[in-house]
Structures are given as structure tokens and as C-alpha cells.
Amino acid sequence: MLKNIIFDFGDIFINLDKPAVFRNMVPFGYSNYTDELDFLAKQYETGLISSREFIHKLNNLYPKASRKDIVEAWNSILLDFPEHRLEFIENLKDKDSHRLFLLSNTNDLHIDYVIETMGEDRFKRFKNCFEGFYLSQQVKMRKPNTEIYKYVLNENSLRPEETLFIDDTKENTDSAEKLGIQCWNLQVGKEDITELTQRL
Known part of the structure; x- marks a missing residue:
């Protein structure tokens, strides 16, 4: 029962619009999903790094993107x-x-x-x-x-x-x-x- x-x-x-995050990061240098990105996302999803650390690390990977750009792209998955x-x-x-x-x-x-x-x-x-x-x-x-x-x-x-x-x-x-x-x-x-x- x-x-x-x-x-x-x-x-x-x-x-959700699952591809939106990557689509919106293309102008800042994103080209393909890497092991480094996967590891970073999983660290963040399991609470091993803070939002500040997560954004900082993404900013290091994509220096053309501002903090606001990263947050907006990250949240664009949510409809x-x-x-x-x-x-x-x-x-x-x-x-x-x-x-x-x-x-x-x-x-x-x-x-x-x-x-x-x-x-x-x-x-x-x-x-x-x-x-x-x-x-x-x-x-x-x-x-x-x-x-x-x-x-x-x-x-x-x-x-x-x-x-x-x-x-x-x-x-x-x-x-x-x-x-x-x-x-x-x-x-x-x-x-x-x-x-x-x-x-x-």
C-alpha cells in the first residue's frame, strides 16, 4: 500500500529552462560544459561552498561576466x-x-x-x-x-x-x-x- x-x-x-544558464553565459566565454564546471556546481548544490565562493569561482572562469551577469544567468533556468x-x-x-x-x-x-x-x-x-x-x-x-x-x-x-x-x-x-x-x-x-x- x-x-x-x-x-x-x-x-x-x-x-525550468535547463539550457538557459549556458545559453546566457555564451557572451562571456562559455563554450562547453567541463568537468571543472560540473564539480563546481555539485559542490555548490551540496552546500560545500557558499554563494559568494561559487560566484567568485565562476567569475574567475569567466572574467568578462560581472557578478550580476553570473547571478542572472544562473537563475535564468527558473521559470x-x-x-x-x-x-x-x-x-x-x-x-x-x-x-x-x-x-x-x-x-x-x-x-x-x-x-x-x-x-x-x-x-x-x-x-x-x-x-x-x-x-x-x-x-x-x-x-x-x-x-x-x-x-x-x-x-x-x-x-x-x-x-x-x-x-x-x-x-x-x-x-x-x-x-x-x-x-x-x-x-x-x-x-x-x-x-x-x-x-x-
Whole structure:
């Protein structure tokens, strides 16, 4: 019996334009995604460096870009948070049929921007829908590392077979499935989180 649902955030609730960051950094010298950039992004997502350090290191890589240029490019991935999805998760919470959790690979700059663009009231409405709200930079782990799923399961005494994890990235759902967690690898543009009720 399904008792628990763990949701990703980006492209599940908030719309993303994933190539936007790189597209907007081209004028400042970006040409291709390197191991150095990947390492830097993962350090930031797991809270191992601060926003100031992250921007400083990017600035060293792309000296033509100002701090403002870097922050704007970094946040350009984040689009709108449709009201129908917020109402959906609020209605699901009100039904009290499942324990609800959020698990997101993100960072401080993105969360600050989300709060600013959504507005504090809407963000609080969203956050209040979840029993646990797990952000990678706060727990110092990120998907698809299985340790982050084990952490959420153990912290809340969740049984994997009673838990559904929803994420748009197949690598993330594949790793969760290895622990016995049920998964929905949501296909962005073809499926919407509001269709979840048809699957429960």
C-alpha cells in the first residue's frame, strides 16, 4: 500500500529552462560544459561552498561576466510556478491520504530567487504542504546518490515499498528504484504532476 510520496521540485512543480544558464553565459566565454564546471556546481548544490565562493569561482572562469551577469544567468533556468500545481499539492495535503515530502537538488541562489519571484506567501503555501522539505545544499547530499534517499527514508521511518518518488531525471529515479522505492520518471512536456491522482 502506498503511504508516502516524495516529490522533486524543478520541472515537477516549477518550470525550468535547463539550457538557459549556458545559453546566457555564451557572451562571456562559455563554450562547453567541463568537468571543472560540473564539480563546481555539485559542490555548490551540496552546500560545500557558499554563494559568494561559487560566484567568485565562476567569475574567475569567466572574467568578462560581472557578478550580476553570473547571478542572472544562473537563475535564468527558473521559470514560472503554475498556480494549478500549487493548488494540486494543497488539495493533496488536505486529503491527508499520504505523507508528503520534497527532495530537491538545488542551491541558495535558486531558492532565494524562487521565493522572490513566487512571493513569500505562495512559497510558504507550497512548503507547508510537506512534512519534510529536503534541499541538497542543506542536507549536504544530492541525487542520484542513494545516501540522500536513505536519509529521507530513515529520518521519517518510511518503508521503500510504501513510498513513491517522482522526478523528471531518469538517473535519479533509477537510483531510488535500487532501494525498492516505487518511482515515476515524469516526462516533462508530456505529463504533469496533476495527473498523479490517476496513478494513486
